[in-house]
Amino acid sequence: MINEFTSNLDPDLPANAEVQAAMLNLTTELVDLALLQAVEVKTEQVEGRKRRISAKISIPRQVEQVWQVLTDYEALAEFIPNLGKSERLKHPQGGIRLEQIGTQRLLRVNFSARVVLDIEEVFLQAIHFNMVEGDFNAYSGCWRLEPETKEDGSGTSLSYTVLVWPKRTMPIVFLERCLQHDLPLNLLAIRQRVEELFS
Template sequence: MKLFPLRFLSVVAIALILPLTYLSASQAQTGTLVAQTAQNRDLQSGRPVVSGDEGQFVGQVLVNVPAEMAWQVLTDYDNFENFLPGVASSQLLASEGNRRVFEQVNEVRVAFFNRRTRVRLATTENFPRAIDFQLVEGDVESVAGSWQIDPVPNNPNQVVVTHRVNVDPGPDNRGLFFNIYRNSLRDTLGALKQEMERRAEG
């Protein structure tokens, strides 16, 4: 029986592995492109789009309002409970320059999972484009992120509202918390769009 040098076998192994690796990468890229295309369609149709996992999420929604109206709703801290799902109460506590501190109480009830969380957030406002926020204190380990308002080119009455957030609930029920948070973010974006467009019409 003829024995092949180990070096030759290594080359053959690499030659066999490389096409498989390339196929896997190509398939992954194709899957990503398909997902992005679907998300773009949803975004253009006005449906909220949310991506991410494990506490790092990005959400977007196209809204038919000027940037100033989107800003008015995003900074209406005292009234979040009136139009945002899951918000039991919200109150502005401090305001100085472009900095705000507000406290929000959220309630989540899904099947056997009930959770009420209180968070106090500090925001830095950069009118009319961006709001950065971070946790001051509360019932979660950490929260930080931003809201961004981007006018649609050639259409002053349309904006894309983008929400980026990193959230760590602590050690308990993390997987369940993240799933619920992702779904609630989609609902929140939909509610914001509805409130922004309602105010613009009124």
Template sequence: MAVLSSSSSHGLLRLHHPPLRLLAAVTTATSSSSYSIPHVRLRLAITTSRLPSPISSSSDPPPDVAHDDEHEEAHHKEERDERYGFEIQVRKLPKRNRRLVRARVSVDAPLEAVWATLTDYEGLAGFIPGLSECRLLDQADSFARLYQVGEQDLALGFKFNAKGTIDCYEGEMQLLPAGARRREIAFNMIDGDFKVFEGKWSVQEVDGGEKSADQEFQTALSYVVELEPKLWVPVRLLEGRICNEIKTNLVSIREEAQRIQRLQDKVIVNKGVAQFLFQHARVN
């Protein structure tokens, strides 16, 4: 997933966190990236925010979207990478040149650590490879406006670029059945290289956030975006690169959140050892 970065005051993740800039390096690509892009400076970047216009949690396209090309075959792709607990789905919507992308990655860190990383908007560009710039233009309670620029080197010295201004809306913590918790960020590009670019980030605990002996992950980080390029470039030519960016973003956020959590755990352990030694010294 690509991300347009931004900054936030939420701690725990420096990430100078990606407003979910969300992006970590991933090993496998999910869509074919063999398409060659002409001399187009269209850089893919993605941001997090709360969906102003609701995006259905269903994989089906909105019922009110008219079929612009009834002769084009149904388009649906799905890829998985078990190394990261990663999966991605791409669905062609009835409206011409529009796609709905859903992705998910498992994270061995608590919800708070993932959320902190995701909302460290100004720090996103620091750990997401394809995000060259992320500026926090405005911020209020549960709201952030970001300007992001994504850039990736292509063959023959060309650049694949995308830029945009994105509004992000941070939702309240939700309590789910079985004691699990979830929190989301809806986002919408209000100006940039896409005619439509909106969706949401979701951070949800697995089994109430308590990790059992046979459980590898504590949290699931999900991303959904509906997009349509503004330029003449057919979205099918960008599809593979967009999917690669999304995967990189998600994996990058995952790695940063886990790194932050390891540092915090180390501090807690060292503090506990210091207290024990101090008390033992007093007794003796």
């Protein structure tokens, strides 16, 4: 789409860097919008205030490359929107423990949530996480990676599922909207990070 759009620019027109940049930004936004619409998001009411939300995206890179980005835990906050902090903590049994803080702004109200997660890796297949401390009654889920074979090479199907049980002080409708909005952006950010590192 970018090549098709920019190829229609008249090379004989006076060079205007601002106009050219604006056009390139517009095409990038259009591509991102198309990719966002390709992210599948599902919400399920499990029981009471518990919700299971899942999302899935296709990444045109090898599983090993996607795995490398996902397991660089302390770098996640550098490129995932609304993730303000992702830091490894000392685990009492020597495993992987992360502290993450998510931030969100809605209707001029700043909202943040903190979780401490224990991580269990199944090499190149899955990353399970479970909250051991934080701002929810419960928060657990899994990243899953599956190899794809496409006409133009190998790819990875990346899916994310989270089961969240908010405390009474957190409106469930607000939480649902935040997750439904953020998950496609987060998956797209991971895809873009993989592309940047391995293109």
